[in-house]
Amino acid sequence: MRTPYTSRILPGGIVILLVLMVWAMFHVWTRHMVTELGYSLSESQAITEQLLSENKALKLEISTLKSSKRLEFIAGSQLGLTPPKPEQVVYLWLDE
């Protein structure tokens, strides 16, 4: 049998407990989110580093493929080209 005192206190206590529970769950959820986002950031960082590294590797590959020594070798050995002598250069006039 409820007394007037318990009927006044009990709902208030339940509300306070509920608020505390929600607050506690929210706190746990935010900590969990921080950890999750930390993992996510870590993965993104690793992917970024990998992509940057690949990008640099590709740039290096391009510059190696375009290196003067290689181009000269290909021009000479595969295409039979040599630097033109001055008398081999033909200059065109604008009106021609």
Place this chain on the structure above:
Amino acid sequence: MARRIKAVQIILIAMLATISLRAFDLQVIKSNQIITKAHKKFDHAVELSPYRGTIFDRSGQPLAISLVVKSVAANPRIIEDPAKAAWQISKALRIDRKYLETRFRENRYFVWIKRQVTPNEVEAIKALKIKGIGFYDEAKRFYPESESLANLIGFVGIDGKGLEGLELSYDMALKGMERKIDVHKDGMGRIIYARGLQPDDVKDGNTLRLTIDKRIQYIAFQELKKAVANNKAASGFVIITNPSTGEILALASNPSFDPNRGSYNHLSGHTNMAITHSFEPGSVIKPFWVSWGLEKRKFNITSSIFCENGSFTFHRVTIHDHEKYGWLPVNDIIKFSSNIGIAKLMDPISAGEMYSCLAAFGFLDATGIDFPGEPQGMTRDASAWTGVDKATISFGQGFAVTGIQLITAFNAMVNGGMVMRPYIVERITDAKNIPVQDVRPTILRKVLSKEACDQIVGVMKSVTLKGGTAESAGMTTFQVFGKTGTAQKIDPLTGAYAQGDYVSSFIGGIIDATGKIRLTMIVCINEPRPFYYASIVACPLFKEIVSQCANIMELSPNITLATRGSSG
């Protein structure tokens, strides 16, 4: 019943009170202690290594670029069978087996096995599945143009620190800033960025854009290499510049080395001859005296000197010319490179005035080029000069200069009289491509009037014409000009001139159809054999490089309408 309920209530209250007290103890009293303990266990400082900045040529082609590669290390304490592991790894990495086994038997937790290995080597080691072998990321520097730019760009050590060349002089700008940030690690060792990443957590190195054109550099290096080999010479260098600005377009030095091999053990001939090597200039100095004399009105272009038919005793020392000349005008003293002519021309001028001429052209000081190891000029004070010293200094003996000093002074002589500071780096940008520093052409001082410059360029044009000492440098399609130099070398042991050891050089430029001097160049071959005259050794090299550069730079030829029919 009520008594039992009371007892349960008391027990529950006691339990709650105990839990509350414990919670209070942990959360309040021991809070700091526990937090510290937790931080120690889960918090770690992670080092974010920056990328070393890339070096580009003037058109944006990479000349030095860093990549992350793997290095292999071991924990000898957990390698179960050191002999077997050493045998397997030595085969995969091509390292001495005994050396590895000795390292694996050391009572240590960490030893390097091989640093900066190839991806194939990484796969080969992984496939062995040996306990106690690990991989670490490290940055490695690559140089796509290899030896053609090695003496200029230099190289970095295994730890990524610049050791020579531009890598050394711009190390602070290139290396970036290492940052340590605090992260959490979970039970599996995975990193959790609990506080996130700030924009300035990683500060990659700045990038350099050089004034160098890698195509011109390659031509200069290849032709120099051929010339050094063909003339059985000890070494040589070539500098190509824009005379109006002081920009270095190419700076080749031979012998060179492969900077991709990356260790002092593999490097020989890594001196940059053009900047760090001093030598007696010989006859290439003569136009400087003439231009200065014209500027100061000590003589004029029509003055003539009697050249004593090839032999002249001067202050009790006999000076020779390689041909017998009589009266020569100033123009022909330069054209035929008469030692007697220039000595007599400069005789009335005091030592102090000659010294101030050298100072004005910058032969007494370093040029201030942005490259390490540049020496000062080597000239005794004018008060110590005798009459003979004056004569020998007038034809380029008795003092020493560097290649970069010569080309800097030469540029002043042909660009209207301005001494321009030579430079190799034209722009520094940060990792986000925001300019940090833009290098602009810098006028150091003015030494000659335009009139004197025009006169001396005219004189030097005649040197490359028929009968001149640099006839072999002359071209039919372009107007070139310059001056030869063949200087005997001093034996460092005896202090006397060494028989058969010469420095053969040519300094000159090319003029396009508009009459503008488009580039200037010095070529220098050290100790060529058996021929040592500049007309045989240095001039053909100059001509070969200039003709190829003219094509690359798409210079308009100096062809008049009269030759139009035959040219096309």
